[in-house]
């Protein structure tokens with residue numbers, strides 16, 4: 001059975017779980033040791049994921065990291081039912097939506113997590129970062145509305161790659177009080193997406209983790225960070241988001257306190 005290195009709150013891992021479930025592929029989901037501390041990873045996990053990130057998929061001899069590459073692998077390995085449209089132009093269109101969500105929308109939720117769960121900022125700075133995140137998310141919802149247009153699904157007539165790439169992020173935003181108007185096209189799309197068993201199960205796992213069912217949930221996470229027991233990865237678009245949204249001091253303080261990590265060398 002394929003093994004997916006997972007974290008229930010990771011939108012990237014959620015994309016992969018929704019795809020596997022839509023295709024009816026049974027898999028084991030495993031939270032890797034060392035993910036919070038950012039160190040002490042098991043060799044087997046690093047072999048699958050040299051950056052020490054989830055998701056990573058192990059399928060027989062195949063080791064695949066990065067959700068987009070995993071989704072491409074899953075599509076080729078288990079082609080039915082297809083989760084990509086049939087024409088090159090449509091495939092490119094849905095992949096661009098996926099890319100926008102993964103690299104532009106994702107850091108908004110992540111940044112809010114850094115502030116509200118990990119307590120990286122307080123007072124005026126926390127408020128400014130939160131307001132900036134809310135304005136950015138609203139702009140992205142407008143963009144998503146235009147991408148959806150009159151289609152039932154982002155992919156077109158059938159639920160697919162773009163849909164499973166948008167749902168985890170919009171569901172993640174609801175926890176921060178940011179959501180589409182229920183009667184908007186996007187709001188109705190989200191309700192439809194969440195009725196799908198693959199999406200519902202994946203969202204329920206995230207909610208259970210947040211509620212504490214996943215080994216402590218997020219309750220004491222800020223204390224763990226303060227004690228140096230958590231080291232968060234600040235990479236690429238996340239690092240950019242924090243700086244351009246006004247949180248350079250958060251990055252500098254995290255480096256000083258050694259509770260931020262960058263990507264290590266692949267070895």
Ligand SMILES: N[C@@H](CCC(=O)N[C@@H](CS)C(=O)NCC(=O)O)C(=O)O
Pocket residue numbers: 007009010011012013035036038052053054055065066067068102231232233
């Ligand atoms: N581009 C990667 C991003 C994966 C990623 O950033 N995963 C996060 C969880 S959402 C992670 O594992 N971070 C490691 C850490 O925070 O220590 C993908 O699409 O899979």
